[in-house]
Amino acid sequence: MPARTPSLPAATGGALLPEGSEIVIIGGGVIGCAIAWQLTQRGKTDVTVIERRRLTEGTTWHAAGLVGQLRSTASLTGLMRASVQTYAALERLTGYATGWRPVGSVRVAASDGRWAELQRHAGVARSVGLEAHLISAGQARELFPLLSTDGVRGAVWVPSDGHADPSQLTHSFAAGARAGGARFAENCLVQAIEQDGRRVSALVTNHGRIHCDIAVNATGMWARQTGRLAGAGLAVGAVEHQYVVTEQIAGLPPTLPTCGIRTRGSISSLRPARCCSAAGKMAPGCPGPSRPHSSAPLYSRRTTSGSNNSARQPCAGSRRSRRAASAPGSTGRYRSRRTPSR
Numbered sequence: 553m554p555a556r557t558p559s560l561p562a563a564t565g566g567a568l569l570p571e572g573s574e575i576v577i578i579g580g581g582v583i584g585c586a587i588a589w590q591l592t593q594r595g596k597t598d599v600t601v602i603e604r605r606r607l608t609e610g611t612t613w614h615a616a617g618l619v620g621q622l623r624s625t626a627s628l629t630g631l632m633r634a635s636v637q638t639y640a641a642l643e644r645l646t647g648y649a650t651g652w653r654p655v656g657s658v659r660v661a662a663s664d665g666r667w668a669e670l671q672r673h674a675g676v677a678r679s680v681g682l683e684a685h686l687i688s689a690g691q692a693r694e695l696f697p698l699l700s701t702d703g704v705r706g707a708v709w710v711p712s713d714g715h716a717d718p719s720q721l722t723h724s725f726a727a728g729a730r731a732g733g734a735r736f737a738e739n740c741l742v743q744a745i746e747q748d749g750r751r752v753s754a755l756v757t758n759h760g761r762i763h764c765d766i767a768v769n770a771t772g773m774w775a776r777q778t779g780r781l782a783g784a785g786l787a788v789g790a791v792e793h794q795y796v797v798t799e800q801i802a803g804l805p806p807t808l809p810t811c812g813i814r815t816r817g818s819i820s821s822l823r824p825a826r827c828c829s830a831a832g833k834m835a836p837g838c839p840g841p842s843r844p845h846s847s848a849p850l851y852s853r854r855t856t857s858g859s860n861n862s863a864r865q866p867c868a869g870s871r872r873s874r875r876a877a878s879a880p881g882s883t884g885r886y887r888s889r890r891t892p893s894r
């Protein structure tokens with residue numbers, strides 16, 4: 553492996569782009585930084601993360617930070633359990649806050665199909681030892697008082713779910729990885745991937761070339777474009793995702809759980825944050841840039857298709873959020889996040 557040289561001063565925020573690194577991770581979002589941390593935990597120290605902007609400035613900073621462990625298969629549920637265990641321990645291990653709050657989650661079913669699905673997921677959870685309780689609409693409302701129980705078939709309560717601060721979490725992973733020997737090059741765009749036969753041999757960036765044995769594509773929704781640099785076709789798509797940040801809603805306990813509601817063609821997620829609430833909508837994406845902002849959402853509601861109708865949502869909080877966003881003079885903000893284009 554070629555010697556490392558300090559070749560990137562100011563442009564990468566002072567980070568050094570070595571001439572070579574055993575493993576190079578492309579993308580400094582939560583996934584890239586988590587991979588770097590996991591690798592250093594396993595004794596791999598020759599690791600470099602390359603981020604074209606600053607850490608978290610892809611999609612990670614947008615996230616509401618909800619962490620739910622219910623999944624359709626035991627392996628995915630096990631993966632989510634491992635994530636929760638990591639979040640719970642990370643601050644102690646790295647010394648950097650993650651904003652992790654294990655407040656629990658209520659997943660609400662507003663259709664027979666979703667109720668059957670949730671019951672299945674709860675069964676899968678219990679089969680791998682994850683505590684998950686099937687509860688009535690009334691019990692769900694006791695846990696999440698903003699919920700309207702109209703049309704609710706039932707819910708699942710997972711006490712160990714919660715929410716984290718996506719930006720803090722990413723920086724905590726990065727700090728732990730750095731302490732373990734990983735390097736970070738920010739403001740550094742990977743423009744080409746060189747190959748030796750079927751193996752990646754080097755990455756070409758706007759700040760020079762870096763040899764590597766292994767390149768990890770952690771570029772999230774840009775993974776398809778990154779894959780193309782190596783001639784690989786990846787089926788990665790992006791969806792539009794909107795949310796509303798509301799004014800503060802008085803009287804909510806700090807331990808309010810997160811709440812997820814899925815109806816036909818829509819997914820709504822709600823969470824408390826520092827001072828306000830949000831609602832969102834997700835639909836097949838279209839290009840458009842977005843920038844980081846400073847306020848975190850309290851509630852977010854998102855919809856996977858364009859057929860969203862908030863009046864059908866059994867969540868008083870999201871309706872209130874939308875009103876707050878549209879009321880004249882309101883400080884509620886309605887934001888649309890779309891697929892950034894290259």
Ligand SMILES: Cc1cc2nc3c(=O)[nH]c(=O)nc-3n(C[C@H](O)[C@H](O)[C@H](O)COP(=O)(O)OP(=O)(O)OC[C@H]3O[C@@H](n4cnc5c(N)ncnc54)[C@H](O)[C@@H]3O)c2cc1C
Nearest residue numbers: 579581582583604610611612614615616617618742771772
């Ligand atoms: C509004 C919103 C709310 C969300 N809420 C939640 C939630 O509550 N819970 C949840 O689990 N998930 C949520 N998500 C999803 C979550 O944000 C993403 O799944 C996660 O952040 C993806 O992380 P990532 O590291 O894969 O991608 P990213 O954070 O996008 O990181 C990829 C990085 O790669 C970089 N990059 C791309 N191409 C190159 C290149 N050629 N060279 C160098 N760098 C490159 C980009 O700049 C970017 O920083 C939400 C998303 C949105 C938009």
